Amino acid sequence: MFVLNRVLFAGGIMLPESTSLTVSHFSAVHRLTSPRRNSPYSSVDSERYSSLVKSVMSSRVSTQTPESLQAEDDNIYGPVVKAQMPSRSEPRVPKTLHPFLNSERALEKDEPEAGPPARILLNRGRSRAFIPSVTRVLQQTLSPEQTFYLERWKRRMIAELGEEGFKEYSQNVFRQGKLFHSALEGILTSAETWKKRNLSETPVCPPDVQGYIQSICHVLEDVSAVRAIESTVQHGALNYLGIVDCVARYRGVLCVIDWKTSEKPKPFLSNTYDNPVQVAAYAGALNSDANYKYQVENGLIVVAYKDGSPAHAHQVNSELMSEYWKTWLLRLEEFSEPRDAMSSYL
Incomplete structure (x- = not known):
């Protein structure tokens, strides 16, 4: 017991001086007058979760094992079929x-004898009436992706x-493509014209294709020995x-040259789509054709632009030509299969 000598406030109640209170009385007063705080667990339904608590606190071990659970799942849902990694x-x-190459012919290492370039015209007689062209085979064996983009364009x-x-x-x-090739033919067969710097101003170059000719000027500087x-x-x-655009040496290497025109830049060989396959097909045909006494194992695709900007020249070396030759053989097989099936049916 102790005595309060002054007026005190206990839990909001004023007590007179010299009032004697025990500690227990003071605590009781404080508890009675202070607001009661709600416990966060007061709303929990303990009976509802009692079984859960007991199971968590219990030291008993379940009789289920991973193997028995797997067997139970297999019985209910069927065995698990594991997906195989795509091969x-x-x-x-x-x-x-x-x-691709003709074993009966040797590859030329030196410059050939001077002479006019060969130009064997296409004669669609009876013997050639049913022989498909390279262009036709490639057009009719486009991939679904190529067909989709072509149709969308x-x-x-x-x-x-x-x-x-x-x-x-x-x-x-x-x-314009025909005019461009005609102008090129005039340039490549005329040594005098070829030596001129500004090829776009020569009489053989129509105004419509002057930009294309100007575009390939830097390429023509490296072309020689047209065959x-x-x-x-x-x-x-x-x-x-097929009909080859040109066979000549480019920087000293004998190539089948294909001249292309484009409205959009094509700085990479992959931008030329089936053109490398086309060049490989031409070279393979030339190598087996008795009209030609030499053979070619390299290619060149030149993309000219109408605005006169420098053309892109894509070289296709012998290793690449060999791979594109295999692609051509596959396309040729694909083209021939429906025809062979129809022949056997008839």
């Missing part, structure tokens, strides 16, 4: 790997230009033909 598909190879052009406008655009592109221009080649064993 990398093996690259396709031609059924018959026809050689065509739809966009028609939406922008209309049916008649797109037809006129296509005809204009074809006409063939716009000349037909035919592969007798594989039964196809």
